[in-house]
Amino acid sequence: GREIPIVHRVIKVHERQDTGEVDVLTKGDNNYGDDRLLYAHGQLWLQRHHIMGRAVGFLPYVGWVTIIMTEKPIIKYILIGALGLLVITSKD
Amino acid sequence: MHSFGYRANALLTFAVTILALMCAMASFSDNFNHPSPSSSVQVLNVNWFQKQPNGNDEVSLTLNISADLQSLFTWNTKQVFVFLAAEYETSKNSLNQISLWDGIIASKEHAKFWTHTSNKYRFIDQGSNLRGKEFNLTLHWHVMPKTGKMFADKLVMSGYRLPKEYR
Numbered sequence: 001g002r003e004i005p006i007v008h009r010v011i012k013v014h015e016r017q018d019t020g021e022v023d024v025l026t027k028g029d030n031n032y033g034d035d036r037l038l039y040a041h042g043q044l045w046l047q048r049h050h051i052m053g054r055a056v057g058f059l060p061y062v063g064w065v066t067i068i069m070t071e072k073p074i075i076k077y078i079l080i081g082a083l084g085l086l087v088i089t090s091k092d
Numbered sequence: 093m094h095s096f097g098y099r100a101n102a103l104l105t106f107a108v109t110i111l112a113l114m115c116a117m118a119s120f121s122d123n124f125n126h127p128s129p130s131s132s133v134q135v136l137n138v139n140w141f142q143k144q145p146n147g148n149d150e151v152s153l154t155l156n157i158s159a160d161l162q163s164l165f166t167w168n169t170k171q172v173f174v175f176l177a178a179e180y181e182t183s184k185n186s187l188n189q190i191s192l193w194d195g196i197i198a199s200k201e202h203a204k205f206w207t208h209t210s211n212k213y214r215f216i217d218q219g220s221n222l223r224g225k226e227f228n229l230t231l232h233w234h235v236m237p238k239t240g241k242m243f244a245d246k247l248v249m250s251g252y253r254l255p256k257e258y259r
């Protein structure tokens with residue numbers, strides 16, 4: 001498989017007085033337990049460099065384009081084929 | 093220039109652009125909502141308060157959490173995620189935030205609620221600093237829209253204190 005980003009919620013934060021470094025624990029809203037099972041073996045906390053970004057909004061259904069292209073790659077080929085055809089058959 | 097392919101492509105692009113515009117307008121309309129949420133939390137009982145074998149303090153609380161979050165809902169609201177976090181400072185950590193309870197509010201009718209519960213997630217310190225510790229209970233909420241920008245805010249309730257001794 002390949003790495004994929006996961007959007008989960010932060011449920012614990014511990015910030016150091018001296019360095020400002022943080023220890024963060026996350027959990028998926030629909031999961032019973034926290035994410036420690038998903039972390040690397042022996043890792044209990046996430047630090048800032050483990051976090052790629054923050055969710056700020058929602059665009060419904062837009063993700064389906066990526067999902068369909070990944071699960072049925074034939075759609076990807078059909079789409080590219082059709083676009084290529086459009087370009088080739090243009091009169092100008 | 094007037095082939096089916098060109099027209100279909102133009103129509104599709106136009107449709108998606110209009111859709112994006114509608115999404116932006118729907119999200120923008122949320123800015124006209126001025127919410128006035130309220131909440132109060134009582135610590136009904138300290139069930140137990142121990143130092144774990146690994147040296148970290150842990151406390152179990154029974155809480156009564158009541159809130160009126162109805163004014164957060166707009167026509168563009170899908171759900172509101174609400175959680176209560178204990179916040180305190182220690183000599184090692186300038187900020188500790190521990191989520192004690194969370195819930196999902198799916199509709200405006202369910203947004204005025206109270207719950208009598210023990211903490212859903214464990215209240216564990218990094219270390220042994222909790223005896224006599226003063227802490228805030230902050231209610232955080234994320235208003236998740238049907239489409240567009242998510243709004244988050246919080247209400248800080250201060251003046252809570254843990255017992256001086258383990259029990």
